[in-house]
Amino acid sequence: MSAGRTARDRARTELTREIKDEARRQLADGGAGRLSLRAVARSLGMVSSALYRYYPSRDDLLTALIIDAYNALGAAAEQADDGPTPLARWHSACAAVRGWALANRYEYELIYGSPVPGYRAPQDTVAPAARVALVLIGIAAEAGVPDSELPPVVHAQSEAVRAVLPDDLPPGALARILLAWTQLFGMISFELFGQLVGSADPADEFFGYAVGRMAEFVGLTDRG
Amino acid sequence: MSAGRTARDRARTELTREIKDEARRQLADGGAGRLSLRAVARSLGMVSSALYRYYPSRDDLLTALIIDAYNALGAAAEQADDGPTPLARWHSACAAVRGWALANRYEYELIYGSPVPGYRAPQDTVAPAARVALVLIGIAAEAGVPDSELPPVVHAQSEAVRAVLPDDLPPGALARILLAWTQLFGMISFELFGQLVGSADPADEFFGYAVGRMAEFVGLTDRG
DNA sequence: ACAAAGATGAGAGCAGTGCTCTTGACAAGG
DNA sequence: CCTTGTCAAGAGCACTGCTCTCATCTTTGT
Numbered sequence: 210m211s212a213g214r215t216a217r218d219r220a221r222t223e224l225t226r227e228i229k230d231e232a233r234r235q236l237a238d239g240g241a242g243r244l245s246l247r248a249v250a251r252s253l254g255m256v257s258s259a260l261y262r263y264y265p266s267r268d269d270l271l272t273a274l275i276i277d278a279y280n281a282l283g284a285a286a287e288q289a290d291d292g293p294t295p296l297a298r299w300h301s302a303c304a305a306v307r308g309w310a311l312a313n314r315y316e317y318e319l320i321y322g323s324p325v326p327g328y329r330a331p332q333d334t335v336a337p338a339a340r341v342a343l344v345l346i347g348i349a350a351e352a353g354v355p356d357s358e359l360p361p362v363v364h365a366q367s368e369a370v371r372a373v374l375p376d377d378l379p380p381g382a383l384a385r386i387l388l389a390w391t392q393l394f395g396m397i398s399f400e401l402f403g404q405l406v407g408s409a410d411p412a413d414e415f416f417g418y419a420v421g422r423m424a425e426f427v428g429l430t431d432r433g
Numbered sequence: 434m435s436a437g438r439t440a441r442d443r444a445r446t447e448l449t450r451e452i453k454d455e456a457r458r459q460l461a462d463g464g465a466g467r468l469s470l471r472a473v474a475r476s477l478g479m480v481s482s483a484l485y486r487y488y489p490s491r492d493d494l495l496t497a498l499i500i501d502a503y504n505a506l507g508a509a510a511e512q513a514d515d516g517p518t519p520l521a522r523w524h525s526a527c528a529a530v531r532g533w534a535l536a537n538r539y540e541y542e543l544i545y546g547s548p549v550p551g552y553r554a555p556q557d558t559v560a561p562a563a564r565v566a567l568v569l570i571g572i573a574a575e576a577g578v579p580d581s582e583l584p585p586v587v588h589a590q591s592e593a594v595r596a597v598l599p600d601d602l603p604p605g606a607l608a609r610i611l612l613a614w615t616q617l618f619g620m621i622s623f624e625l626f627g628q629l630v631g632s633a634d635p636a637d638e639f640f641g642y643a644v645g646r647m648a649e650f651v652g653l654t655d656r657g
Numbered sequence: 658a659c660a661a662a663g664a665t666g667a668g669a670g671c672a673g674t675g676c677t678c679t680t681g682a683c684a685a686g687g
Numbered sequence: 688c689c690t691t692g693t694c695a696a697g698a699g700c701a702c703t704g705c706t707c708t709c710a711t712c713t714t715t716g717t
Contacts, residue, residue: 217664217713240547242466246704258706259666267704323464323546324626335631362638370632387633388620388643392612394628395619402548404618407559408594409611414586419612426650441684441693470675482677483695491675662715667708674703683694 225263227253229273236315241271241325268328271319275330276337278316283340285309290344295352296429302344303393303420310397317401321394343375345386345393350376354428357381382428389423449487451477453497457540464539465495465549492552495543499554500561502540507564509533514568519576520653526568527617527644534621541625545618566614567599573610574600578652581605606652613647 231249246267250257264270289305292298310317320338324330356379359367367380367387378386396419399405400412409415455473470491474481488494513529516522534541544562548554580603583591591604591611602610620643623629624636633639 215714221664242549245702247702256667257704258668261705262665318547321626321628323542325466330627338628360638360642363633363642366633366639384633384639384642385646387639388616388646391619391623391643392616393619395615395617395622396612398619398622399615402545403554404545404562409587409590409608414584415590415608415611418584418587418608419615422609422612422650426646439685445693469673471673480696481675482697485676486694658717660715660717662713664713665711667710669706669708671706672704675701677700678698680697681695684692686691687689 221263228260228263229270229277232270233274233277233316236274236319240315241319246270271325271328272331272333274316275319275334278313278320279334279337279340281313281316282306282309282320283337286341286344290348294431295348296424296431298348299345299424299429300417300420302348306341306393307397307416310401314401317397321398342390345390346374346376346378346383349382349386349427349429350378352429354382355379357385359384385427389427392419392423452484452487453494453501456494457498457501460498460539460543465543468495470494495549495552496555496557498540499543500558502537502544503558503561503564505537505540506530506533506544507561510565510568514572518655519572520648520655522572523569523648523653524641524644526572530565530617531621531640534625538625541621545622569610569614570598570600570602570607573606573651573653574602576653578606579603581609583608609651613651616643616647
């Protein structure tokens with residue numbers, strides 16, 4: 210559908226976006242649990258029931274925010290995927306993910322925190338959700354990281370993943386990237402959710418250290 | 434205070450525990466966001482306002498549940514910390530953590546998911562929260578894992594942590610354990626929160642694989 | 658050009674929430 | 688015995704998501 214032919218269509222798409230924007234703004238103070246349709250409607254000068262014409266339920270509004278968040282994070286990672294060597298790109302991309310998470314705390318929580326109660330993620334979210342992983346995979350693929358031994362089931366799962374990937378990577382490398390991927394988000398979540406207080410907090414240096422060790426683990430070197 | 438002298442005291446401590454137990458039960462269907470004081474009171478055959486005599490607010494009840502959850506998880510890890518070699522103990526302890534998380538999904542969410550909106554963890558939670566990390570540290574300490582190079586800030590942070598530890602570990606080892614610790618919970622969170630669907634799901638084998646690589650990374654070998 | 662059809666915003670209302678305050682009953686200690 | 692403090696209950700406040708109805712306004716088909 211285009212930008213909307215009739216005046217009503219234009220008003221509709223615009224209001225839909227305004228509602229989402231206001232919701233994102235309100236997300237910033239209190240997180241998803243505190244997001245209130247009524248408050249969003251109030252801020253927009255309309256009554257809560259009118260809002261249901263644009264988002265059938267609170268969950269639908271959340272879904273829209275979740276997809277946006279995945280895409281924003283993915284875009285940040287893709288944009289930072291730049292540098293003279295694969296290792297530099299790896300560091301840059303990981304730092305961008307962390308930077309986005311720190312700057313957009315509650316949006317990060319929305320996608321990598323505990324699932325919103327009663328909410329079931331629709332299929333629309335899986336493609337945007339994969340973007341960060343694809344960045345890491347792309348870097349490793351261009352660097353040509355080595356294969357490694359895998360348990361049979363993990364090997365099979367890696368093969369299955371490889372089948373749907375644009376880049377070609379040996380299963381052992383894929384499994385290691387998957388591990389690094391969970392490490393990356395595990396560390397960011399711990400930092401954001403206050404689990405590192407008392408140990409590696411502030412976490413800037415520790416994060417860089419960990420990202421470097423993960424690069425080694427995956428097989429990225431500085432030879433470009 | 435003892436078990437309570439007067440009949441009133443006994444009734445009070447008992448009801449306090451019953452409320453918590455019922456709340457934990459209700460946690461199992463819907464998570465913290467859906468825990469309702471009124472529903473708990475209803476299940477106990479009392480009116481919601483009466484419940485406030487025992488827990489001044491919803492957050493206080495949540496705090497009690499959080500401390501219990503940390504302790505239950507810590508106890509599970511400590512109990513599983515057993516085996517002929519440090520490597521075996523490492524695998525067993527990590528598997529126990531994952532097992533507890535899978536069996537107590539919503540309690541895990543309570544402590545390692547996104548923080549409950551508006552909730553600020555009191556100091557009482559930090560000691561129970563450290564138990565799992567202490568298990569990992571204990572294993573590495575007894576195995577005598579090697580030191581390794583660290584960036585200066587990370588080195589300083591590791592030294593600060595070491596100062597408050599019962600076991601003695603070189604800073605480089607401590608930093609690697611910290612990294613493995615974030616990896617462990619990152620992986621469990623990803624599995625539980627549905628982030629692995631489409632890649633390493635079911636995650637049993639992948640989890641074992643990852644735990645093994647982390648053991649290598651920390652410096653645990655099979656020589657005992 | 659005009660009427661039918663459809664989209665929209667407002668309002669009332671339902672069932673639920675956390676939490677507070679008051680009231681009347683009961684047990685404990687002086 | 689009688690005061691003091693604890694307790695469960697109930698009413699009530701300010702919220703929440705969501706549904707339904709109704710009047711209005713825009714688009715569309717004739």
